[in-house]
Amino acid sequence: MAYTYYPGCSQEVSNRAYDLSTRAVAKALDIELKELKDWNCCGTSPSYSIRELPTFVLGARNLALAEREAGACDLVTICNGCFAMLEKTNLRLKEPDLRRRVGEVLSVAGLEYEGSVRARHFLEVLVNDVGEGLIRERVTMPLGGLKVAPYYGCQFSRPEGRYDDLEFPTALDRLLSWIGAEVVDYPLKAQCCGGLLMITKEEVALKLIRDLLALAQKRGAHCMATICPLCQLNLEAYQDRVKVRFGADLSIPILYFTQLLGLSLGLEGKALGLGRELVSAADILAPYLVVASREV
Amino acid sequence: MVHKVREADLFESSVGLVERVLDTSIAEKIRSCIQCGTCSASCPTAYAMDYTPRWIIAALRAGQWERVLRSNTPWLCASCYYCTVRCPSGIEFTDLMYALKRLAIERGIYPKGSPVLYQAFTGTVDRYGRSAEVELMARYYLRTLNPWGLIKMAPMGLRMLLKGRLPLLPHRIEGRRELAKMLDYMRERGEG
Numbered sequence: 001m002a003y004t005y006y007p008g009c010s011q012e013v014s015n016r017a018y019d020l021s022t023r024a025v026a027k028a029l030d031i032e033l034k035e036l037k038d039w040n041c042c043g044t045s046p047s048y049s050i051r052e053l054p055t056f057v058l059g060a061r062n063l064a065l066a067e068r069e070a071g072a073c074d075l076v077t078i079c080n081g082c083f084a085m086l087e088k089t090n091l092r093l094k095e096p097d098l099r100r101r102v103g104e105v106l107s108v109a110g111l112e113y114e115g116s117v118r119a120r121h122f123l124e125v126l127v128n129d130v131g132e133g134l135i136r137e138r139v140t141m142p143l144g145g146l147k148v149a150p151y152y153g154c155q156f157s158r159p160e161g162r163y164d165d166l167e168f169p170t171a172l173d174r175l176l177s178w179i180g181a182e183v184v185d186y187p188l189k190a191q192c193c194g195g196l197l198m199i200t201k202e203e204v205a206l207k208l209i210r211d212l213l214a215l216a217q218k219r220g221a222h223c224m225a226t227i228c229p230l231c232q233l234n235l236e237a238y239q240d241r242v243k244v245r246f247g248a249d250l251s252i253p254i255l256y257f258t259q260l261l262g263l264s265l266g267l268e269g270k271a272l273g274l275g276r277e278l279v280s281a282a283d284i285l286a287p288y289l290v291v292a293s294r295e296v
Numbered sequence: 297m298v299h300k301v302r303e304a305d306l307f308e309s310s311v312g313l314v315e316r317v318l319d320t321s322i323a324e325k326i327r328s329c330i331q332c333g334t335c336s337a338s339c340p341t342a343y344a345m346d347y348t349p350r351w352i353i354a355a356l357r358a359g360q361w362e363r364v365l366r367s368n369t370p371w372l373c374a375s376c377y378y379c380t381v382r383c384p385s386g387i388e389f390t391d392l393m394y395a396l397k398r399l400a401i402e403r404g405i406y407p408k409g410s411p412v413l414y415q416a417f418t419g420t421v422d423r424y425g426r427s428a429e430v431e432l433m434a435r436y437y438l439r440t441l442n443p444w445g446l447i448k449m450a451p452m453g454l455r456m457l458l459k460g461r462l463p464l465l466p467h468r469i470e471g472r473r474e475l476a477k478m479l480d481y482m483r484e485r486g487e488g
């Protein structure tokens with residue numbers, strides 16, 4: 001299986017562990033992820049908030065590059081924001097007027113886009129293309145006994161719902177169960193992490209995070225699995241502030257789903273970027289590490 | 297009678313505006329809102345909004361554009377798309393929120409400081425082709441004259457730094473000259 005891979009800006013440094021673990025997992029499962037050369041910002045929600053055409057031009061440049069490189073291909077993302085924005089770009093480019101305007105701008109840079117590239121999310125690729133059989137077969141270190149709260153955030157299945165249920169997605173639950181983890185019932189799984197409101201309206205976002213963490217704790221989860229870098233950061237980096245603001249210690253490790261999958265495939269912690277957490281996962285993951293637990 | 301004429305005027309001007317700034321499909325659709333309130337009830341941030349999503353639609357249909365733009369509502373939307381997927385009339389409310397933010401900027405009517413983060417974000421993307429988180433935060437707190445915000449961020453920034461997670465230097469894409477050309481092209485045509 002070969003895909004064009006779009007890491008997304010957040011994965012370069014601040015969520016590098018997500019990129020590392022994605023590549024490691026793909027390799028272990030014989031999925032070829034070829035990084036899109038010279039990709040740029042996906043178009044991104046803050047840009048769409050203040051201007052329309054340049055946002056879709058940014059998105060379309062990536063799609064055009066992917067098409068030029070690999071023809072009609074699947075462009076695989078690991079960020080809900082990138083995924084939703086690239087999907088939106090494709091959708092909106094079906095409107096003849098916008099398509100013409102974007103095409104005109106692209107041509108200034110010698111690019112064109114026919115519309116043959118599909119945006120995908122790696123989680124959904126694993127569940128739909130790779131599938132249960134192969135994944136179960138490759139698991140050498142089942143995560144038995146690890147209670148995980150599956151958290152999808154907003155823009156994986158909304159607004160399009162092309163690959164999962166709009167309000168109650170199950171792809172991550174299924175994947176986690178295939179690798180032996182104990183998936184806790186987590187009804188807030190597709191609720192919002194606050195996104196960039198964490199910066200602009202901190203009070204509002206902190207409350208959302210508080211609710212998410214509190215439920216994970218209440219359900220006895222050892223950790224939360226995320227599928228988006230912004231969710232991961234909001235859930236992990238503001239736990240101190242939640243404590244100060246609400247007086248409740250809700251600390252819990254927040255991992256990328258690819259790290260958990262990687263462990264179950266017998267990969268080493270280092271290859272999965274483990275050890276970069278702000279809230280240590282060393283204790284809860286110790287039983288599943290192939291090498292000495294010191295490594296985390 | 298005078299009252300009636302004024303209402304008609306407002307309605308007409310608002311319809312004109314809707315069609316100019318919003319996707320035609322949304323513009324048409326907000327007329328089919330049944331004011332059921334599902335959007336407001338689904339919205340995780342509605343409690344902090346000056347006007348809830350349902351109110352926003354009602355106000356727009358009443359032609360009260362300025363009131364809507366002066367409210368904090370568009371800037372409290374986290375883009376979670378709950379309102380959109382649940383609306384029984386198929387109104388894409390999230391996209392309406394985006395469109396209102398763009399309209400607010402076009403008209404220069406918004407609660408003070410609201411677009412700063414978005415503008416700073418977009419600025420770094422346009423310069424480098426990718427977002428540059430550290431520069432973005434620095435610019436944001438400088439422009440909002442909020443050193444306290446920066447101080448509050450410092451401990452987290454330090455922890456991120458120690459874990460090798462603070463991107464000190466922006467990544468510049470190779471095609472940034474072409475990107476600049478495209479951005480200039482749009483700017484010259486008033487579409488940037």
Ligand code: SF4
Pocket residue numbers: 328329330331332333334335336349350353382383384385386387389
């Ligand atoms: S959910 Fe839809 S129909 Fe109901 S009030 Fe909101 S916009 Fe109107």
Ligand code: SF4
Pocket residue numbers: 335338339340341342349372373374375376377378379380389390393
């Ligand atoms: S998309 Fe925005 S307006 Fe709609 S429910 Fe989510 S936060 Fe509220």
